[in-house]
Amino acid sequence: MALNPPPLIIAAPQTQDSTIIFLHGLADNSRNWVHLAHKMHEDTALQNTKFILPDAEERKVTLWNKHGESMPAWFNIPTWNDTASENNDQEGLEASRGILLSLVKAETDEYGIPPSRIFLGGFSQGGCVALFTAVTATLSLGGAFGLSTYLPMIDRVKILVSEQAPAIPSSRRTPVFLGHGNGDPKVKLHWAQRTANAIVDMGVPTRFEVYSGMFHQTCDKEIEDLCCFIKQHLNIGPIEET
Template sequence: MPAWFDLYTYDLPVTPPPAGEEDEEGIRQSIMALDTLLTDTIAESGVDPSRIVLGGISQGGAMSLLTGLTIPTKLGGLIALSSRLPLRYKFKSMTSSHASSIPIFWGHGTADRIVTLELGQASAQYLINEVGIPRSDPPGAPQGLSFLEYSNLEHRLRDDELLDVMAWLKKIIPAQ
């Protein structure tokens, strides 16, 4: 199945796995590929990076977080749905100087058995406690990390979550 990086286990631990238990090489290659795509898009289109939001579900959300919080370009925001933060054992040393100022929308289902709610919460808490990203107050506000839980949602998307993403996007990307 296509993936951003290899998974060595489907039993994803809540505590950060030690070095060697995640596909760091594959993750770094994906970060470089996304950084190149973003850099080329900005150069070719002239679009202001503050109008670019990188997001995804599951591994796509993980790669959005990893890329957006480590590359030199400051993006307008990040979206992670049913996601986790890989490389937590070393992520703090990888972050860019602007990581704490990028708005993040994180949606997670309470019934997700692939990336558990507990793992999503632990990953978000890591970004707040270790990286210094402020918690959004209230949830859905256009700054900080906004973590929203969706009752009975499994490892997939649902309309109410997408409507919350749309409302959040309208707050962080100016009309002009």
């Protein structure tokens, strides 16, 4: 699946030495997340980081498709309940994973940024794709982060990762940051907790933060914690406990 339009690029204020690829949520677009790049660039230690903000293609989403309309979506969502993390569109997820991995490859091939200095992240449905890509990929990235999200196809992902285990030791697994509000009415907190537990069980270094009073959104403290996570894994910040 090709990207049309091309991703929105927020250049590094200083010479680029790292990249963050960030995916927006369902029915959203890249322009609404430019503020995140600017906020993170306020941290002087991240001024060498380029942001790539792709847009999802328009597709029909079963759950909200009562009138046949399409919306920007990374994959289809057939149902929305406590089994939603299993009832996802594998074909759509894998296609979106392919887009992310092609962007990673382009950063390495065209700009010389090694995978170890590339981070995948996203909000809500975009976070689903970022986590799915990071934990199932065979390459080791700098890190992955999911904001107000969950890991889709969680039981199938566990099986895949266990099959990969002999070839990919836990020391090479991409570290993960998860941030979630305890008041999120859309993606329930216990979905995020289940995701964190599952990723830890896969041998993935994981930091899980819960923000009091936060709904389906971000907050300054979450972005501050995310910046610390990224700096830690770029080896330019203090070590945080996981």
